[in-house]
Amino acid sequence: MKNTGKLKATLLAIALLLSSSTALADGNFWQWLVTFSRQKEVQPVTNKAYQEECGSCHFAYPPGLLPGKSWAKLLEDKGLNDHFGENASLDADTLKEIRDYAMENAAEKSNFKRSRKIALATEEGDAPLRITEVRYIKRKHHDIPEKMIKGNKDVKSRSYCNACHTKAEKGIFDNDTVSIPNYPDYD
């Protein structure tokens, strides 16, 4: 009788271990739960090829700024041949590495707060091709006067995140880190 009890306890322990490891594989929920830094922002780019290839023409947007369905469209096999009007073609191996990285770290795969919000905002409807088309991003920027963006020779467009977001490279986009060129007093 005693032995059966022990056996049951062992089985239960194994079952618990198995189920928690499955949960870990399912999007790192537990890992997220025990982190002290609540991963408030967006995961910065950690892949060298992604950083170098995307970053050689523009700010290397962290993959957590768009959902996977957007990255799938942007980075499909011939997708980069016409990348917003530019030829940004890559060899097949590099493209695959970059696409895999983007898909694995897309908004809905991330536990970072802003990515969760972007995932939520893009859950329904067509995949946005521009980060500036994401509802959450639009809402966050809508009250900034156009003269400070389009009319600002040192900004020009919302696409240039790092023109104002001084810590964009680190995945940090909160208000305290914003500095609009030529408008030092804007809050």
Added chain:
Amino acid sequence: MKNLFTVMALIGALFAASAASATPATNTLFAKYKAAGASGFSAERGQKVWTKELLSESGEMMSCTTCHGKDLGKEGKHHKTGKLIKPMAPSANAERFTDAKKIEKWFKRNCNDVLGRECTAQEKGDILTFLLSQ
């Protein structure tokens, strides 16, 4: 003795000539372009292709200098993203033309953007000869 001096001078001149231009990467590419039927690369022809203005799909007049700038010893600026592009002249940027894969990647992209087609082996050899002389 005099003969030895001549030989040494010749070797010296050869080194000086190669130091001013080619890298192992460009030597590989020149060989590749020759194998594709190109020959007699000319910096002058290269410069003509480099500066030739063409109407791009987006309706603006474009040449290589649109983004790379007129002075190859200085930084250029991407016409859309505004990203700074390091100088093309090897004399100003020692990293230039040291990676064959990278050179071919940018030829493919930029010829398509400016000329609306890929560059021929002859054009690439000419442009490379022109840029190496800067």
